[in-house]
Each structure stands twice: as structure tokens, then as C-alpha cells.
Amino acid sequence: MSENTLTRLDLAEAVHDEVGLSRNDSAALVESVLGHISDALVRGETVKISSFGTFSVRDKAARIGRNPKTGEEVPIHPRRVLTFRSSHLMKNRVAAGNRKG
Amino acid sequence: MIRSELVQKIADENPRLSQRDVERIVNTIFDQVTEAMAQGHRVELRGFGAFSVKKRDGRIGRNPRTGEAVEVEEKHVPFFKAGKLLRERLNGNEAGE
Numbered sequence: 001m002s003e004n005t006l007t008r009l010d011l012a013e014a015v016h017d018e019v020g021l022s023r024n025d026s027a028a029l030v031e032s033v034l035g036h037i038s039d040a041l042v043r044g045e046t047v048k049i050s051s052f053g054t055f056s057v058r059d060k061a062a063r064i065g066r067n068p069k070t071g072e073e074v075p076i077h078p079r080r081v082l083t084f085r086s087s088h089l090m091k092n093r094v095a096a097g098n099r100k101g
Numbered sequence: 102m103i104r105s106e107l108v109q110k111i112a113d114e115n116p117r118l119s120q121r122d123v124e125r126i127v128n129t130i131f132d133q134v135t136e137a138m139a140q141g142h143r144v145e146l147r148g149f150g151a152f153s154v155k156k157r158d159g160r161i162g163r164n165p166r167t168g169e170a171v172e173v174e175e176k177h178v179p180f181f182k183a184g185k186l187l188r189e190r191l192n193g194n195e196a197g198e
Contacts, residue, residue, distance in 0.1 A: 006137040006144040011130050018129045019122050029111065029126050034149045036110050040102040042190050047102045052131045053179075057191060080191040082150075084181035090135050091178060094154055097139030098177035 041082060053086040138179050148186035155180045 008030055015026035037055065040047050047055040057080050065076040086094075104127070112123045134144050134152055144152040159175040183191075 004142050006133065006142055008146060010137075011133055011146075014129050014133045015126050019125055021126075026126075029115070030130060032111055032114065033107065033127060033130055034146060036102075036107055038149060038187050038190065041187070045102050047107075049104045049107070049131060052104075052135065053181075055181075082183040082187065082191060084150075086179040086181075090138070093135055093139045094179045095176050098141050098154060098156075 044080075049087075051087050051089045053084055053090055055082060055084050057082055135179075141177070146184070148184050150181055150183040150187060153180050153182070154178070 008027065011030045012023060012027040015021060015029055016023050019026075021029070037047050041055055041057055044057055046057070049055075060079050060081055062078045063076050065074050066072065067074055108120070108123050108127050111127065112118065112120050115123065118126075137144050138152055138154050141154055143154075154177050157176050157178055160173050162171050162173040163169065164171055
């Protein structure tokens with residue numbers, strides 16, 4: 001695994017180690033998992049992965065924003081944003097793993 | 102969509118893999134992400150998004166029932182930011198440009 005950041009390559013490597021598929025097939029499966037999650041979200045679905053977390057799409061209303069540099073008012077169009085709520089299991093593991101001492 | 106539906110979709114696309122193998126593959130991917138964050142690492146999946154760990158400082162909290170002051174220790178929480186491509190796709194730009 002690279003220094004401090006996990007990437008697709010590391011995930012493919014883990015799949016390769018776990019089920020013995022070729023690295024190419026493993027990489028394709030990682031891509032496929034991310035692709036299916038993305039597609040469901042684009043369709044407006046909530047994606048709920050038990051013991052991991054929930055991805056959901058929220059609608060944001062239009063509002064007037066301001067360019068912080070120039071002070072100029074700019075309209076912000078209504079848009080959809082993605083939020084992720086981690087499961088309690090993930091929260092606990094991340095909290096425990098990063099606890100000092 | 103829930104985990105089992107995701108597994109089913111992948112299994113349907115990969116008829117030479119057993120359902121059980123697909124479950125193991127999907128579990129491995131999510132476990133790796135959680136495990137990396139438990140070690141304080143980032144997970145960067147271009148186009149999809151990035152998982153990172155954020156530190157929440159310790160603070161003095163209050164028991165809402167009794168009003169009693171309690172010390173809340175610093176802690177680390179998981180965080181996800183959607184990638185540019187996915188954000189753009191969510192807003193109707195299929196090409197993500």
C-alpha cells in the first residue's frame with residue numbers, strides 16, 4: 001500500500017489477494033462497484049451499505065451567493081449534493097483506531 | 102439500493118463468479134476503506150470521491166437532561182467528499198465535463 005493514501009489500485013490488490021482473481025479482473029470489479037453506486041445515486045436513489053454507511057442525494061434550493069473577493073452577488077442555481085453518513089460500526093472503528101496512546 | 106442489491110448486480114454481470122465470491126469481493130472493498138481510515142489514512146477514488154478522517158477537538162459538553170458539564174474527549178470521525186465527476190453527474194452532466 002502506498003504511504004498514506006489508499007487508491008483504486010490498493011483496492012484491486014486487496015480483491016486479488018482475497019479471491020485470487022487476476023489484477024485486471026480485480027480492478028474491473030472495483031470499478032464496477034463504484035460505478036453501480038454512482039449510477040444509483042445519479043438516479044436519485046439512496047445507497048445503504050450495512051455496517052459501512054449511507055450515501056444520499058439532497059436537493060439544495062437556489063440562493064444568492066457572494067463572491068468573497070469582490071463582494072459581487074452571484075446566483076447559485078438549485079443543485080443536488082451527495083452526503084455520506086457513516087455507520088456506527090465505521091465511526092467506532094475510526095475513533096478507536098485513531099485514539100491517542 | 103442496499104448492499105445485497107449491489108452484490109446481485111455485480112453477480113449478474115459476472116456469471117462465472119459465485120454469489121459468495123462476489124460477496125467477499127464487495128465486503129473486501131468496503132472493509133479496506135474502513136480499515137484505512139481506522140489507521141488514519143485517506144482513501145482517494147478519483148471521479149467518485151475521497152474518504153478522510155477529521156479530528157474533532159475535545160470540548161466541554163453538557164448533559165441535556167441534568168445540565169451538568171461533562172468533558173468530551175477529542176475524537177476522530179470519518180468524512181466523505183464527493184468527487185468532481187460524480188458531483189457533475191448528479192447535476193445532469195452525464196459526461197462530467
